[in-house]
Structure formats: C-alpha cells, structure tokens
Amino acid sequence: MLNYALRRFLISIPIILIATFIIFWMISLTGDPLQDMRQLPNITTEQIQRVRDMRGLDDPFYVQYVVWLQQIPTAGFGEYLISPRPIGPDLQRVLIHTLQLVIAAEVIAFIIAVVLGTLSATRQYSIFDYTTTTLSFIGYAMPAFWFALILQVIVIQIFELTGVRILPLANLSSANPGTGLAFVWDRILHLVLPVMSLAIFSIASYSRYMRASMLEVVGSDYVRTARAKGLREGTITRRHAMRNALIPTVTVAALSFGTLLSGSIVVETVFGLDGMGRYLFVMIQSRDPYPIMAVLVITAVVIIMFNLIADLVYGYLDPRIRHG
Amino acid sequence: MTEPLLSIEGLVTQFDTPDGTVRAVDGVSYDVYPGETVGVVGESGSGKSVTVMSVLGLIPQPPGRIAEGRVLLEGNDLLTFSNAQLRKVRGKDIAMIFQDPMTSLNPVLTVGSQIAEAIETHAPDLEDDAIRKRVVDLLALVDVPNPDDRFDQYPHEYSGGMRQRAMIAMAIANEPKILIADEPTTALDVTIQAQVLEVLKRAQDETNAGTILITHDLGVIAEMADRVVVMYGGRVVETGTVEEIFHSPRHPYTLGLLSSLPRPDTDLERLEPIPGQPPSLITLPSGCAFHPRCRLGNNRERCQFETPELIELGAGRRTACHFHDEMDEQVRLIEQATGAQIEIETEADDT
Numbered sequence: 001m002l003n004y005a006l007r008r009f010l011i012s013i014p015i016i017l018i019a020t021f022i023i024f025w026m027i028s029l030t031g032d033p034l035q036d037m038r039q040l041p042n043i044t045t046e047q048i049q050r051v052r053d054m055r056g057l058d059d060p061f062y063v064q065y066v067v068w069l070q071q072i073p074t075a076g077f078g079e080y081l082i083s084p085r086p087i088g089p090d091l092q093r094v095l096i097h098t099l100q101l102v103i104a105a106e107v108i109a110f111i112i113a114v115v116l117g118t119l120s121a122t123r124q125y126s127i128f129d130y131t132t133t134t135l136s137f138i139g140y141a142m143p144a145f146w147f148a149l150i151l152q153v154i155v156i157q158i159f160e161l162t163g164v165r166i167l168p169l170a171n172l173s174s175a176n177p178g179t180g181l182a183f184v185w186d187r188i189l190h191l192v193l194p195v196m197s198l199a200i201f202s203i204a205s206y207s208r209y210m211r212a213s214m215l216e217v218v219g220s221d222y223v224r225t226a227r228a229k230g231l232r233e234g235t236i237t238r239r240h241a242m243r244n245a246l247i248p249t250v251t252v253a254a255l256s257f258g259t260l261l262s263g264s265i266v267v268e269t270v271f272g273l274d275g276m277g278r279y280l281f282v283m284i285q286s287r288d289p290y291p292i293m294a295v296l297v298i299t300a301v302v303i304i305m306f307n308l309i310a311d312l313v314y315g316y317l318d319p320r321i322r323h324g
Numbered sequence: 325m326t327e328p329l330l331s332i333e334g335l336v337t338q339f340d341t342p343d344g345t346v347r348a349v350d351g352v353s354y355d356v357y358p359g360e361t362v363g364v365v366g367e368s369g370s371g372k373s374v375t376v377m378s379v380l381g382l383i384p385q386p387p388g389r390i391a392e393g394r395v396l397l398e399g400n401d402l403l404t405f406s407n408a409q410l411r412k413v414r415g416k417d418i419a420m421i422f423q424d425p426m427t428s429l430n431p432v433l434t435v436g437s438q439i440a441e442a443i444e445t446h447a448p449d450l451e452d453d454a455i456r457k458r459v460v461d462l463l464a465l466v467d468v469p470n471p472d473d474r475f476d477q478y479p480h481e482y483s484g485g486m487r488q489r490a491m492i493a494m495a496i497a498n499e500p501k502i503l504i505a506d507e508p509t510t511a512l513d514v515t516i517q518a519q520v521l522e523v524l525k526r527a528q529d530e531t532n533a534g535t536i537l538i539t540h541d542l543g544v545i546a547e548m549a550d551r552v553v554v555m556y557g558g559r560v561v562e563t564g565t566v567e568e569i570f571h572s573p574r575h576p577y578t579l580g581l582l583s584s585l586p587r588p589d590t591d592l593e594r595l596e597p598i599p600g601q602p603p604s605l606i607t608l609p610s611g612c613a614f615h616p617r618c619r620l621g622n623n624r625e626r627c628q629f630e631t632p633e634l635i636e637l638g639a640g641r642r643t644a645c646h647f648h649d650e651m652d653e654q655v656r657l658i659e660q661a662t663g664a665q666i667e668i669e670t671e672a673d674d675t
Binding site: 228229235305 | 412415438
C-alpha cells in the first residue's frame with residue numbers, strides 16, 4: 001500500500017509542472033497585461049516601460065516562465081502587477097475560506113448521496129426510489145445561483161413571518177464573531193446556505209452513480225453467495241455490496257471536485273463570501289495575470305491532490321488495485 | 325432407506341417476463357437421503373438450478389414466484405418459512421456451492437474472512453481465534469496450501485481451482501445436512517475438475533451431507549452420484565440409480581444424452597447427438613416437451629398432445645415417457661448407429 005501511495009504521489013509531481021506551464025502559456029496568450037495601464041490619460045511611455053522592465057515583460061517567453069516558476073516556492077507567487085503588495089497572504093486567506101466551503105459541500109454531498117443511492121438501489125422501483133430519482137433530476141438541472149437565491153428568499157420569508165433570523169444570508173462571519181468555539185459555530189451557520197447551494201448538484205449526480213453501481217453489485221454472484229451463507233440483508237448491503245459499489249462512486253466524486261471548485265465562483269458571488277472564486281472573478285476584471293495564474297495553479301494542485309486521494313481510497317477499497 | 329432429509333414435492337416456480345409467465349420449474353419432485361449424492365442432469369434452461377434456488381428462497385422475487393409445491397427439510401416446509409427462519413437454514417442446514425468461482429467470491433474481502441463470516445453468522449458467540457482456527461482447518465481440508473497465509477489473501481490471489489475449493493470449504497463450514505453443488509466444475513479446466521471433485525467427495529464424507537450435484541456433465545455424474553434425476557423443460561423426465569440410468573435408460577432424452585457422450589472406454593465409432601435445440605420455456609412444445617427432438621416418439625399423436633406423467637417403474641425408478649416399454653429396442657438401434665455397447669441390465673420388474 002505504501003509503495004502504491006508513493007508511486008501515485010511521485011506521478012503527480014510532473015503533472016503539476018506540466019499544469020504550471022500550460023497555465024503560464026495560456027495566460028500569456030491573453031495579450032498585454034498593461035493594456036489597461038496604457039489607457040490611463042496621464043501615463044507616460046517611460047512609466048509603462050519601467051513596469052515592463054521590472055516585471056521582465058520583454059524577456060523571452062521561456063525566461064519569463066522560469067522566473068515566474070522559481071518565485072512560486074521562494075516568494076509565494078510574488079506581487080500584484082501594479083501595486084507592490086504580495087499575492088501570498090490574500091491567496092492563503094481566500095483559499096482557506098473556499099476549502100471550508102467546498103470540502104464541507106463535498107463531504108456532505110458524498111455521505112447523503114451514498115445513503116440515498118444505496119437506499120434507492122435496495123428499494124428499486126419503490127416510491128422512495130421514484131422520489132429520489134425525480135428530485136435528483138431536478139437537483140441536477142437546477143442552476144446553483146438560482147437555488148441559492150431561492151434559499152435566501154425562503155430564509156427572508158421565515159424572518160418576515162416569524163421574526164426569527166434562522167440563518168445568516170451573506171458573508172463568512174458576523175460583525176463580532178467572537179473567538180474559539182463561538183467563532184467556529186458562527187462560521188458554520190454562515191456556511192449552511194452556501195454549502196446547500198453548492199452540494200445540491202453533487203448530491204444529485206453522485207447518488208445516481210451510487211444507485212447504478214449498487215444495482216450492478218446487488219445482482220452479482222458474490223452477493224448471492226453472501227445470501228446463501230445466511231447473512232442478514234443489512235450485513236450483505238454494508239459489507240458486501242456497498243464496499244464494491246463505492247469504488248466507482250469515489251472515483252466520480254473525487255474527479256468532480258473541480259466542478260465543485262468552479263461552482264464555488266457562483267456561490268461565493270451570490271453569498272458575498274471572501275473566497276477564491278470571487279477573488280478570481282475580481283482579478284479577471286482588473287486584468288492582473290499574476291493572481292489569476294496563482295489561483296489557477298492552486299486549483300490545479302487541489303484537483304491533482306484530490307485525484308491522488310481518489311487513487312488512495314481506490315487502493316484501500318479494491319485490493320486488486322493495491323496489489324497490481 | 326430411512327426418511328428423506330430433503331423432499332421436494334411438486335415444486336412450480338414461475339417467472340414473469342415481458343413475453344408472459346414462464347414456468348421454469350413445473351412440478352418437480354425428488355428426495356435426498358442422508359449421505360447420498362443425487363445428480364441432477366439436464367441441458368441449460370431445464371430448471372435444474374432454479375429448483376435448488378427455490379429451495380433456499382434465492383429466487384429474485386419479483387419477477388420470480390414459487391407458485392406451488394412443498395420443500396420439506398426433515399418434515400418442515402421451507403416454503404412457509406419467514407425470511408428470518410430461512411436465514412438460519414441457509415449456510416447452516418443447506419449450503420451451496422456455485423458455478424463460477426471467479427465471480428462467486430467477493431473481490432474486496434479476504435477469502436478467510438468470507439469463510440469466517442459463514443461460521444460467525446450461525447455461531448455469533450464463537451471467539452475470533454476459534455473461528456480463524458476453524459477456517460484454517462477447513463482450508464487445509466480442501467487442500468489449500470499454506471492455509472494460514474492464504475487466509476489473509478484476496479480472491480484474485482487464488483487460482484480458479486483454489487477458489488472453488490475455498491467455496492467448498494465455505495459450504496461445509498457449518499457441517500450442513502444438505503450440500504448443493506450447482507455445476508461446481510463447469511468453469512474449471514479438466515485437470516482441476518478432477519481435483520475439485522476429489523475435494524468435494526472428501527467434504528461430503530467429512531460431513532455426511534446429502535448432496536445435490538447439478539451438472540450437465542455425465543462424466544461427473546458417473547463418478548459422483550448414487551441416484552440421478554434427469555430434467556428437461558422444467559420437468560423431471562427420469563429418475564433412477566446411476567447404474568439404472570447409465571445401463572438401461574428408460575427415457576429417450578436420457579439415451580440421447582448418453583449417446584452424445586464421448587466414451588474412450590468403449591469402441592464408440594461416432595456420436596449420436598440429440599437433434600434440434602433445447603426448447604425455449606416461453607414456447608414450450610405441447611404434449612411431451614421433448615417430442616420435436618425424439619426419435620422414439622417419431623411424431624406420434626400421443627406425444628404431441630398428451631403430457632406424459634412420471635410413471636413409477638420400481639422403487640425410485642421413474643420415467644415420463646409414453647413409450648418407455650420400447651426403450652430396449654431404441655437402445656439397440658442407437659448401439660448399431662454408434663457402434664458402441666450400452667450395457668443393458670434386464671430387470672424383471674420393468675413393465
């Protein structure tokens with residue numbers, strides 16, 4: 001298992017390097033980063049040239065790439081294009097916020113989806129199965145921003161009817177969040193609606209996968225063997241069926257993590273959360289390539305990490321992979 | 325003999341299909357006595373497996389349904405059992421070995437734990453160490469080398485023959501009264517088949533279980549069975565001891581099976597196959613289901629329109645053929661055609 005994990009880990013290093021190159025290359029194709037600066041009425045050619053020299057914009061492409069790549073570990077993604085502030089602290093802050101949101105959504109979606117998928121597969125063609133099928137198609141088809149707005153409207157309606165603020169509608173923390181456990185609780189309350197908006201699509205999609213692979217597994221010969229041994233249905237489902245059915249579902253869930261990250265852009269914007277998605281959105285508007293590239297690299301690393309996690313869980317669940 | 329251990333009486337199992345209701349098992353009856361091996365022979369779709377699956381309640385319901393009949397295990401009708409009661413019978417009183425050892429073991433659990441599970445579920449108070457020791461002993465009994473190491477291995481680390489032997493170990497783990505082996509050697513190489521049969525025989529001796537051996541391989545029957553039940557189109561068409569079936573078949577289908585069997589021990593010149601295809605259960609022929617393929621019946625009207633009853637010819641000797649008294653003649657004809665001797669024992673009580 002250790003060998004397998006190490007092998008998977010080593011493979012991800014060149015993948016990250018390739019990702020950084022593609023990111024740098026594609027961003028460099030978007031044109032002159034100083035375009036907006038040139039349009040300022042009082043700007044002089046000398047001022048523009050000074051920024052160009054400072055950022056090495058006249059160097060050959062590969063030199064620029066290597067210089068940029070080197071300062072990722074040494075200078076934490078360097079500074080913003082125009083102002084001399086470092087990108088690192090901002091990035092760290094928004095990354096932590098986004099990971100809180102996205103990981104909570106992923107974990108909750110996965111657990112709910114596994115339970116729903118298992119129950120609808122073991123009760124195939126029951127009312128429960130038809131209900132979850134219908135709901136998951138609705139969840140699948142519903143745009144996240146619209147669902148987020150509906151959730152906000154519901155909370156507002158409840159406030160207007162009863163005078164109780166059950167959940168905060170925006171931001172990551174209250175004005176006075178407190179410290180310690182009070183702070184954590186405040187953060188959890190603030191994340192409820194965003195996590196719901198973000199998770200609904202994943203619940204719908206993962207539960208479909210779980211149902212399909214459960215149906216395949218419950219018809220398999222080894223489940224029949226388990227039944228012929230006199231095991232209880234619950235034991236058969238948990239010990240024999242679910243473990244096998246989880247293998248494809250885990251893969252799908254981990255590979256869909258990128259979808260959740262991109263979904264967080266919309267959700268963070270609707271709820272005004274100080275996360276990486278909204279940060280990226282703002283930076284795209286200000287046409288600063290450095291924070292954009294930083295966000296993309298971080299996103300790539302996170303996605304590759306989740307693929308690695310998927311591989312490890314996969315190896316844990318399936319001994320044939322572990323030994324192969 | 326004494327009372328039968330297991331008695332299947334008039335079992336009817338139906339399946340609802342888009343093309344209508346299919347009677348996969350249509351009034352099947354046979355008994356199993358302690359310590360004996362009953363071979364159940366027939367082509368694919370003859371209802372051999374569905375019969376035993378119905379016994380253990382392993383038919384998927386729906387679309388399957390057990391419409392009629394009784395299955396008596398030491399006098400108790402299993403078909404009236406609740407799920408909880410049936411669970412206590414499965415793997416304990418009646419254990420099953422399945423056809424394909426490649427897919428019948430769970431790929432993500434160790435072989436040892438899967439056998440241990442069979443013991444644990446029927447003896448929840450047993451210590452883990454005791455269970456492990458028992459499993460290792462069982463693996464040794466079925467000739468799995470290094471059983472202690474093999475306990476912790478996964479099915480993919482076992483060879484096909486070894487997996488089937490592990491399945492046998494699992495089946496005999498609780499010393500069942502009835503052992504059902506559903507085509508235990510079909511998916512294996514010929515050399516491995518012999519080993520697995522050897523192990524199966526030993527397992528049976530060890531537990532003195534009554535065994536139902538389902539196969540379409542008459543060689544396996546000849547080697548293992550005491551009595552034979554021949555099935556065709558969801559019905560029993562002939563029963564008898566293995567000598568009776570092999571030496572003086574009383575149903576043309578049985579004779580067809582025998583004459584299509586390569587026999588290196590005789591001066592067989594050519595095989596005499598059964599013409600045509602096994603019938604589809606959806607469009608089962610009228611009258612005797614075998615009549616379109618039967619040389620003996622030769623399209624006689626009675627065969628086409630009257631379903632033959634299973635007639636008692638002697639103790640445990642039954643046939644479902646209108647013209648079974650012409651079988652001696654038929655055997656002679658086949659012998660001429662194949663150039664091989666099918667030994668015929670003259671039995672005074674044959675009518």
